[in-house]
Amino acid sequence: MLHEPIGIALNAAIKEMGLDEVEINLERPRDPSHGDVTCNIALTLSGRLDKPSRDIAEEIAARVKKDRAGITSIEVAGPGFLNFRLSAVMATSLLDEIVARNEAFGRENTREGSQVMVEFVSANPTGPLHLGHGRQAALGDAIASLLEWTGWQVHREFYYNDAGTQIDKLVESVRVRYLALFGGQGEIPEGGYHGQYINELAESLAEEFGDQFVIDESEKATEQIRNFSVRSIREEQDRDLNDFGVHFDEHYLESSLHHTGRVKSTLEALRETGLVYERAGATWLKTTEFDDQKDRVMVRKNGLPTYFLPDIAYHMHKWTRGYERVINVQGSDHHGTVDRVRSGLQALGLPQGYPEYVLHQMVRVVREGSEVKFSKRAGTTTTLRELYTEVGTDVTRYFFQMRKPDAQMVFDLDAALDYSDKNPMYKIQYAHARMHSIFSKAQIMPEEIEAGSADLSLLTDNHERLLINQLRDFPSVLARAAENRTPHIVCEYLEQTAGVANTWYHAGNPSRNPNLAVLVDDSKIRGARLILARSLQIVLRNGLAILGITAPKRMMQEIANDGT
RNA sequence: GCGCCCGUAGCUCAGUUGGAUAGAGCGCGUGCCUCCGGAGCACGAGGUCACAGGUUCGAAUCCUGUCGGGCGCACCA
Numbered sequence: 001m002l003h004e005p006i007g008i009a010l011n012a013a014i015k016e017m018g019l020d021e022v023e024i025n026l027e028r029p030r031d032p033s034h035g036d037v038t039c040n041i042a043l044t045l046s047g048r049l050d051k052p053s054r055d056i057a058e059e060i061a062a063r064v065k066k067d068r069a070g071i072t073s074i075e076v077a078g079p080g081f082l083n084f085r086l087s088a089v090m091a092t093s094l095l096d097e098i099v100a101r102n103e104a105f106g107r108e109n110t111r112e113g114s115q116v117m118v119e120f121v122s123a124n125p126t127g128p129l130h131l132g133h134g135r136q137a138a139l140g141d142a143i144a145s146l147l148e149w150t151g152w153q154v155h156r157e158f159y160y161n162d163a164g165t166q167i168d169k170l171v172e173s174v175r176v177r178y179l180a181l182f183g184g185q186g187e188i189p190e191g192g193y194h195g196q197y198i199n200e201l202a203e204s205l206a207e208e209f210g211d212q213f214v215i216d217e218s219e220k221a222t223e224q225i226r227n228f229s230v231r232s233i234r235e236e237q238d239r240d241l242n243d244f245g246v247h248f249d250e251h252y253l254e255s256s257l258h259h260t261g262r263v264k265s266t267l268e269a270l271r272e273t274g275l276v277y278e279r280a281g282a283t284w285l286k287t288t289e290f291d292d293q294k295d296r297v298m299v300r301k302n303g304l305p306t307y308f309l310p311d312i313a314y315h316m317h318k319w320t321r322g323y324e325r326v327i328n329v330q331g332s333d334h335h336g337t338v339d340r341v342r343s344g345l346q347a348l349g350l351p352q353g354y355p356e357y358v359l360h361q362m363v364r365v366v367r368e369g370s371e372v373k374f375s376k377r378a379g380t381t382t383t384l385r386e387l388y389t390e391v392g393t394d395v396t397r398y399f400f401q402m403r404k405p406d407a408q409m410v411f412d413l414d415a416a417l418d419y420s421d422k423n424p425m426y427k428i429q430y431a432h433a434r435m436h437s438i439f440s441k442a443q444i445m446p447e448e449i450e451a452g453s454a455d456l457s458l459l460t461d462n463h464e465r466l467l468i469n470q471l472r473d474f475p476s477v478l479a480r481a482a483e484n485r486t487p488h489i490v491c492e493y494l495e496q497t498a499g500v501a502n503t504w505y506h507a508g509n510p511s512r513n514p515n516l517a518v519l520v521d522d523s524k525i526r527g528a529r530l531i532l533a534r535s536l537q538i539v540l541r542n543g544l545a546i547l548g549i550t551a552p553k554r555m556m557q558e559i560a561n562d563g564t
Numbered sequence: 565g566c567g568c569c570c571g572u573a574g575c576u577c578a579g580u581u582g583g584a585u586a587g588a589g590c591g592c593g594u595g596c597c598u599c600c601g602g603a604g605c606a607c608g609a610g611g612u613c614a615c616a617g618g619u620u621c622g623a624a625u626c627c628u629g630u631c632g633g634g635c636g637c638a639c640c641a
Binding site: 025027028029030031034038040043044046047052053077078079080081124126161164165166191280281282283284293294296297298299300301302304306307331332333334335336337338339359361362369402403404406407408409410412415418419420421422423424426427430433434437438441442473476477480484488489492495496499502503505506508509510511512517518519554555 | 566567568569570575576577578579580581582583584585587588589590597598599600601602603604605606620621622633634635636637638639640641
C-alpha cells in the first residue's frame with residue numbers, strides 16, 4: 001500500500017484497455033531522479049499481451065488521470081517503467097499521519113485475533129547461555145515483535161529439555177566436583193561438563209547441603225543434586241535473558257510431558273496409525289512415509305524413549321493448545337530434526353509444513369582480526385553475558401539482528417565498541433537523539449507537535465522530499481520483514497533512514513545553508529519542519545522498539561560500557 | 565557418500581521475491597569544516613556477482629552440473 005490512489009488509477013486505466021484487474025506492485029525507485037513511485041506493470045503484462053512493454057506503458061500512461069491519482073507527472077522510462085511524481089499535498093500528508101498515529105505508526109491490525117507461537121532459545125539447562133543462544137534470543141524476540149506489529153497475537157515460549165541423558169551427565173559432573181571438595185578423586189564422565197561453573201555449582205551445593213552426599217548415593221540424593229543443579233542453571237539463564245531484555249510468556253518443561261502422560265498417549269496415538277513397528281528390540285516410526293530420509297526410533301531397546309517421541313508430544317500439544325501457526329527458531333545444527341518432527345506430526349494428521357522453522361547459522365567473535373574462542377566461566381565458547389557486558393545490550397542485539405539468519409556471521413568486537421556513528425546502531429540512536437535536541441532547543445515537547453498544525457506543502461526541498469519518501473517505506477518494510485521472518489531488513493532500513501536523515505540535517509548546518517535548518521525564523525516553515533523532525537523521530541523509535549533497542553533522548557558515553 | 569545453508573568491492577554484508585547504470589558500512593583517496601550536540605561534512609576510486617551451461621524481452625536472483633566453506637546424517641540432545 002505504498003500509494004493507493006495510484007494503484008486505483010492504474011487499474012482503471014488497465015480496465016479501459018479491456019483487461020482484467022491485476023495486482024499492482026508499486027515501489028520506490030532506487031534512483032530518486034526516477035520519481036517518487038515506480039511501477040513495472042507494463043513489463044509484467046508484456047508477456048501476456050505479446051506486445052512491447054514500452055508500448056503498453058505508453059498506453060497506460062496516456063489513460064491515467066493524474067489529479068485523481070494525486071500525482072503531478074507520469075513518465076515512461078527504460079524498457080517500460082512507469083514513474084510517478086507525487087503532488088506536494090499527497091507527498092507530505094504522510095507526516096500528519098505519522099504524528100497522529102505515533103506509537104502505532106507501522107502497525108497493522110487486519111489480522112486481529114490470529115494466534116502464533118514463537119519458540120526460541122530453548123537451551124538445555126546444562127550451562128550458561130552462549131553466543132548462539134544470544135543470536136537466537138535477539139532474532140526470535142524480533143521476529144515475535146514483527147508478528148505483533150503485523151497483527152498477530154504472539155506467544156513467546158521457551159522449551160527446557162530437563163529430562164534427557166544430558167541432565168544425567170550434568171548431575172554426574174557436579175557430583176564429581178562436589179566430592180572433590182571433600183577429597184574425592186573422581187573423573188568427569190565422557191560427555192560431561194567441565195566449565196568453571198560446574199565448580200561453582202558444586203561449591204554452592206556443599207554450602208547448602210554440607211557433606212551429606214559424600215556417603216549418600218541413594219536415588220533421593222541424586223534427585224536432590226539434580227533439582228539443585230537444574231534450578232541454579234535455569235535461574236542463571238533466566239537472569240541472563242532478563243538482563244538482555246528478552247522475556248517469555250511460558251517456560252515449557254520436557255519433564256512435564258512425562259508426568260502428564262503425554263509421551264505415553266502420543267505413542268499410543270501413533271500406534272493407531274499403523275505406522276509403528278518393532279525391529280531389533282526397538283520401536284520405530286515409519287517416517288519415510290512422509291518427508292523423512294529414514295525411519296526413526298521412538299523407544300530404544302532399553303525401554304527408554306529417544307528425544308524424538310517427547311518432541312512430537314510437545315508439538316502436538318502446541319497444536320492442541322490452539323496454535324495453528326508455530327515458528328521454531330533454532331540453530332542450523334538442528335536442521336536434521338526438521339523433517340522427522342514434521343513427519344511424526346503428519347502421521348498424526350497435522351499439516352505438512354507444521355511447524356515453520358527459522359534456522360540460524362553460527363556466530364564467530366573477532367577481536368583485532370582474530371577469533372575469540374574461550375570463556376573463562378564456560379570453558380568452551382564466549383557466553384552471552386560476557387558479550388553484552390562488554391559492548392552493551394543495544395549493540396549486541398543490533399549486531400545479532402543485522403545479518404540474515406541463514407548466513408554465518410562475524411561479530412566484530414572492535415566495530416561493536418566504536419561509539420561513533422560508524423557503528424550503525426549508534427548512527428540510528430544519534431539520529432533519534434538529535435531530533436530531541438532540536439525540540440529542546442526550540443523549547444517544545446515532542447508531544448506538543450501536533451498533526452495538522454502546519455502547512456506541509458512548504459516542505460519542498462529535495463532533502464526533505466527524500467526523507468519523507470524514506471519514511472513512507474516503513475510499513476511495507478515491516479510487512480516484508482515479518483513475512484520473511486528476517487529482522488535484518490528492519491536494521492537495513494533504519495540505518496538507511498538515519499543516513500538520509502543525517503544528510504538532511506547537515507544540509508541545514510549554519511555554515512552551509514541556514515535556510516534549510518529546522519529552526520528557521522519563518523514560523524510556518526519551522527512548524528512544517530518540526531513535524532518532519534517529529535515524524536523521523538517516531539519512525540526511528542518504533543523501529544528500534546521492534547528490535548528491542550532503546551531510543552535515547554540523549555547520547556551518553558557510559559552506554560557503551562554499561563551492560564549490567 | 566547423502567541432505568540443508570553459504571560463495572557479491574581489500575574486509576563485514578545488503579540486494580524489495582525475475583527489472584532501469586549491482587548497493588551500504590568499514591578501510592582507502594581528494595577537498596571542505598568550530599557547528600540546531602560527534603568520535604564532523606561532501607565527493608571519488610574500487611566488481612568476470614565462485615565457475616560452466618540452460619530457461620526469456622530481461623538472471624546476482626530460477627534450473628542443471630562443477631569447485632570451495634559451514635552444519636548435519638545415533639537406539640545422543
